[in-house]
Amino acid sequence: MNPLAGTLSDIRRLALKDWPGSIVLAEHAVDQHAEIFSEPADRLTALDALARDLSCLGRAAPHLAPFLRRVDDYIHLIRNGF
Numbered sequence: 784m785n786p787l788a789g790t791l792s793d794i795r796r797l798a799l800k801d802w803p804g805s806i807v808l809a810e811h812a813v814d815q816h817a818e819i820f821s822e823p824a825d826r827l828t829a830l831d832a833l834a835r836d837l838s839c840l841g842r843a844a845p846h847l848a849p850f851l852r853r854v855d856d857y858i859h860l861i862r863n864g865f
Contacts, residue, residue, distance in 0.1 A: 786816060786819050786829075787816070787829070787832055787833060787836065790812050790813070790815070790816040790833060791833070791836055791837070791840065793809075793812045794809045794812055794813075794837065794851070794854055795840060795844075795847070797809045797812070797850075798847040798850040798851060798854075799847065801850060805850070806850070806853055806854070809850075809853075809854045809857075810854070810857045813830075813833065813854065813857055813858055813861065814861075816829060816830075816833060817829060817830055817861060827862060830858050830861060830862055831862075833858060834855055834858045834859075837851045837854060837855055837858075838851075838855065
């Protein structure tokens with residue numbers, strides 16, 4: 784499984800369970816995904832792709848959208864740090 788698909792799968796699983804602490808685990812998954820890429824430009828591209836795919840998932844599964852929006856907010860916070 785490619786890194787993006789694995790991260791999406793992890794976040795989707797967390798969104799479906801929505802346990803206390805799930806958002807923290809999803810944020811950690813985002814951090815791990817970004818850390819795969821050593822160059823800042825590559826990290827930004829990877830985060831953009833992840834945000835895009837999370838948005839698509841939220842449209843396909845509207846019941847997950849609130850959780851996925853929180854993850855997307857975190858991605859934007861990280862992007863602003865670059």
